Amino acid sequence: MTREQILLDLQQEYRHRQEMNLRKYEARVDEVSAKLPALGQLMAQRHALVMGTIRQGLLKAGRDQNAQQSLPSLMADMNRQIKEQLVSAGYPEDYLQPIYTCPVCKDEGYVFDPSRRMCDCLNRELNRRLLEEAGLAGDTQTFENYDPEVFSDKDEVGGTTQRQMAEFIRKTCQNFADTFPVTQWQNLLLMGQSGLGKTYMLRCIAHRTAERGFQPMYTSAYHLLELARKGYMENSSAPLAPLMEAPLLLIDDLGTEPLMQNITVTQLFNLLNERQLRGLHTVISTNLSMSELKDRYTERISSRLMDASCWRRLSFIGGDVRTRMKRS
Ligand SMILES: [Zn+2]
Known part of the structure; x- marks a missing residue:
């Protein structure tokens, strides 16, 4: 919907x-x-x-x-x-x-103060349903629940601790979600190994934008490929259309989906290219490095993702947060 x-x-x-x-x-x-x-x-x-x-x-x-x-x-x-x-x-x-x-809007859903705006009661319910629609109802992966303590403040990589880096990424992502759709960067690319909190950040962004009344579309790369394959088999653009048109598309775990050269590369390029042309926002998380992205998806796609004028690259560093949490 x-x-x-x-x-x-x-x-x-x-x-x-x-x-x-x-x-x-x-x-x-x-x-x-x-x-x-x-x-x-x-x-x-x-x-x-x-x-x-x-x-x-x-x-x-x-x-x-x-x-x-x-x-x-x-x-x-x-x-x-x-x-x-x-x-x-x-x-x-x-x-x-x-x-x-609701005595405030007398169940009209709108109030005048001084111009017509949505009453809080309607706004709250709309946002709740947007979250539900995005599959994020009851999700606790939010900026409010973000805990910097799970990141190590000891291991230094180039003079920066994992916690400092994570905090910088959190701020950048939160700023993106809070200012959407007028963001500093059109797109974000979250890079780094598994277990560093990339998915968490993606869901935080989805959650916050939905709370603000926008409709984020969250999808795994695996599901994206399924849709792309369906479109290819049916020779139809319909399966990918919602992803093509979503004002904010979040693709999780790019690189973990099975590779079908003809389908994946062509469809992914079309998707990113079309969205870029339409000025729509895309956030991608991936475990792959830039050279791995290039090997897997060709120069055409990787050079697009490397274009710093539209893509803000955020690299997660350090060791797996989940094993650290288990240890403690
Ligand atoms: Zn009301």
Whole structure:
């Protein structure tokens, strides 16, 4: 489902919610009116007042009797009477107030302050569904849960500890996710051996962008190849189309998928090239080095990934974090 489809579904649910709450309110009015006829009459009067019919009569009478009362004070007076009668009959005083699941937007999903924007309730639910759609619901791999302590602060590589390097990468990735779609670099390439936190970073980026209301598409290189192969067999661009069009595509573990020369290289090149031309953002993680990327995917692809004007390369260093965590 696209973001637009998710939003349309939600707007429909909000309309349904308004209807259900209105029915619930009307049922309460009927219930109280049956039990307390005087209160029922008062409710009917207030309704008529809101509709303007009583006011006309009162104004006419007021002119004659010089006893005009303003509409707000009349309303306040009626509301006070309604509350008193409710309480003395054992009901909560707000029992006959309109019912809203979200009082802020009155279940419209949008508020005006000063221009029209999504209410927090709708925004939260939309983002939750975007996460779900991206397969990230309940995922704990987030920037909030990122723990620099899992990286070693001892082993130095060229004067930098693993923790310092990891922290630099975390900041760069977080900045990318926080500023998306107006990022400093169009694309990120996360390099390094397994167990250094590349997948974690990818999921953090996906999580944060989804939280911000965008729709990231997260895929493993293996799944990407499956789609590419399907498209090749069916001679159709449909299987890869969602990946081609996603505003943010995250490809995990490039290089671990089986290699099918004709399919992988051609389709991967087309995908990266097309996305580049459209100005769409791509984040890739890979265990391969630059020369291994070149050997596997040819110069055409590796030179693209080496283009520093569009790709920010981030290299993870040090030993496997998972074995370190197990040891401790
Ligand atoms: Zn709301």
